[in-house]
Amino acid sequence: MDILIYPHPILRRGGKPITEFGEELRTLADRMIEAMYVEGGVGLAAPQVGIEQKLLVLNPSGSKDDRSGELVICNPKIVRKKKKEFGEEGCLSFPDIQADVERAVEITVVYQDINGDEQSLKCDGWLARIVQHEIDHLEGVFFVDRLTSGEKLRVKSQLLELESEYKARA
Ligand SMILES: [Zn+2]
Numbered sequence: 001m002d003i004l005i006y007p008h009p010i011l012r013r014g015g016k017p018i019t020e021f022g023e024e025l026r027t028l029a030d031r032m033i034e035a036m037y038v039e040g041g042v043g044l045a046a047p048q049v050g051i052e053q054k055l056l057v058l059n060p061s062g063s064k065d066d067r068s069g070e071l072v073i074c075n076p077k078i079v080r081k082k083k084k085e086f087g088e089e090g091c092l093s094f095p096d097i098q099a100d101v102e103r104a105v106e107i108t109v110v111y112q113d114i115n116g117d118e119q120s121l122k123c124d125g126w127l128a129r130i131v132q133h134e135i136d137h138l139e140g141v142f143f144v145d146r147l148t149s150g151e152k153l154r155v156k157s158q159l160l161e162l163e164s165e166y167k168a169r170a
Contacts, residue, residue, distance in 0.1 A: 001035040001049050003092050006142070006162050011093055014140035015047055015054040018074045021116035025055070029072045029114055032057045037064045041092045043130045045137030048093050056134040060127050069127070073111045076135050080108035087129055089143045097158050099151045101143050103132045 004011055018025065028051065036044040036057060043058035059070045081104035090098045106124040109131055113119050123131065133143055144155060 001031050003035065003039060003044070003048050004050055005166065006094050006144075006159070007166055008093075010050050010052065011047055011137070011142070012140040013047060013052050015045070015052050015138040018053050018055060018112070021074070021112070021114065025074075026114055028053075029055065029057055033059070033070065033072075036092075037062075039092050043134045044092065045134045047137050047140070054138045056138065058127075058130050058134060060130060071121075072114045073109070073131070073134075074113065074116070076109050076111035076131070076138070078104075078107050078109050078132070078135065080106075082106040087126075089129065089133055091133070091143055094142070094144065094159075094162065097144070097155050097162075099144065099147050099155050101129075101133075101146050102148075103129050107131065109135070 032044050032046065032049060035049065036059070040062065042060055042062040043056060046053045046055040054075045056073050057071065059067060061069055083105035084102050085105050086100045086102050088098050089101045105128065107128045108120060108122045110118065110120050136142065144159065147155070
């Protein structure tokens with residue numbers, strides 16, 4: 001399963017609501033979880049693998065040896081946000097770029113699980129940050145869109161490099 005790299009246009013399209021829950025979705029989620037571990041990420045959203053659906057997978061440990069925090073989240077919506085803090089983020093679609101991003105510290109997200117059942121998750125800190133980062137992907141929003149002007153300037157040359165690499169491949 002290949003991960004799309006910025007500025008691949010599908011990344012900006014985000015995802016459409018999932019209406020069918022079944023074997024196909026389960027297989028997709030399993031493959032995304034596998035790809036996330038292979039690439040060394042803590043989260044992956046379906047648009048990052050070229051699939052325009054509101055599906056994301058995550059595991060805050062990022063480790064196949066500790067799968068207790070694994071989550072499959074469909075059609076998420078953040079219904080509550082509290083406090084804000086800056087923290088460092090990276091993204092599998094933006095290789096080698098790390099930057100400080102301001103996120104809510106505590107969130108409540110409602111979503112459907114892999115069976116289509118309604119769930120509510122209240123979380124904070126690192127998990128809340130991952131959830132917010134991945135939900136952004138479902139809206140076609142990138143962590144680099146949320147940087148302060150100073151951070152934007154700092155990563156600009158790396159973004160331009162990714163853009164020229166993409167052109168060279170296309
Ligand atoms: Zn990302």
